[in-house]
Amino acid sequence: MLRISKLTDYGTLIATHMAATPTQVVSATELADALGLGLATVSKVLKALGRHGLVVSQRGTRGGYLLSRPPERISIADIVDALEEQPFGLTECSAGSGTCTLETGCRIRDGWLRINTVVREALQGVSIAEMTPPPRFADATSPAGRRVRGPSRLVRHPG
Amino acid sequence: MLRISKLTDYGTLIATHMAATPTQVVSATELADALGLGLATVSKVLKALGRHGLVVSQRGTRGGYLLSRPPERISIADIVDALEEQPFGLTECSAGSGTCTLETGCRIRDGWLRINTVVREALQGVSIAEMTPPPRFADATSPAGRRVRGPSRLVRHPG
């Protein structure tokens, strides 16, 4: 369907929400309430994010989750990698290898690999700190007033 | 799964194959044989491509399909549009509208719309003529020797 799964969608939602208060421990319950999602669903997402080192968890009363690094350094690609099937690839042949029955004589694997690269760079080029629209009544001189202006900034090649 | 469907994959395969002999009428049977796919499957794909004006069909003996325009002017985005769910969108909210139960208070729709744009441009930026690797023993001065060199060319902004 060329669409991210709902779980991945929730992942970006949750991570973006956490990015708003990056130093604050938030519990799955709080996130579920704030975002209108089921607790079990939110837990499932956070667990996956934790496995991939994007959040760290704190057990017990007053426990919860915390972003493991500044939100500017967590990209949408990171979230996708944590929640979608790995490895990344728009087609079967460009992701794994060997499973495609057409391998022999396939002339377009090359093309798809190039497209993958560009798409991946697009996802890598957006951090969870950049997902939310600029605050409407923000003071333009405040740090919160800094904003991304359109897609041109999106494709940056991190390395 | 953030992956194109197999049908879409077949679509790019079929279109790319046809792009190699752009003026020749090819039957579904020939394509199925050449690509190692089922006839019914190939027919299904070609029908969808026809509905979207990418190929024209010719019935009867000696009938078959023909690209409706030069392969340089048929993009991967065209194939995707013909075979994947419409409209294009990596998330539910960035494709349609109204179906997302979280609409109210969703802060990231904007971000996903921007990402969509970039991904879509990547798909629009590659024609089915550019999918195959350059012929290995091609004369460098021949038209067939022209080639795309890496992803930088991929993101071109057609509009």
Added chain:
DNA sequence: TTTAAACTGTACTGAATTAGTACTGTATTT
């Protein structure tokens, strides 16, 4: 020390989507 909040891990079930195929009908050429 007890209790409650909160994370951990696994498993399950219904729904939705995908993939591939079958079948009947129509058009065209030889």
Added chain:
DNA sequence: AAATACAGTACTAATTCAGTACAGTTTAAA
């Protein structure tokens, strides 16, 4: 008239997704 090839619809099995449930462990606070 016959063979080839497209047109359209429908169907079934397999896969994937989405959401939830449950039993267990850790930690902080009362």
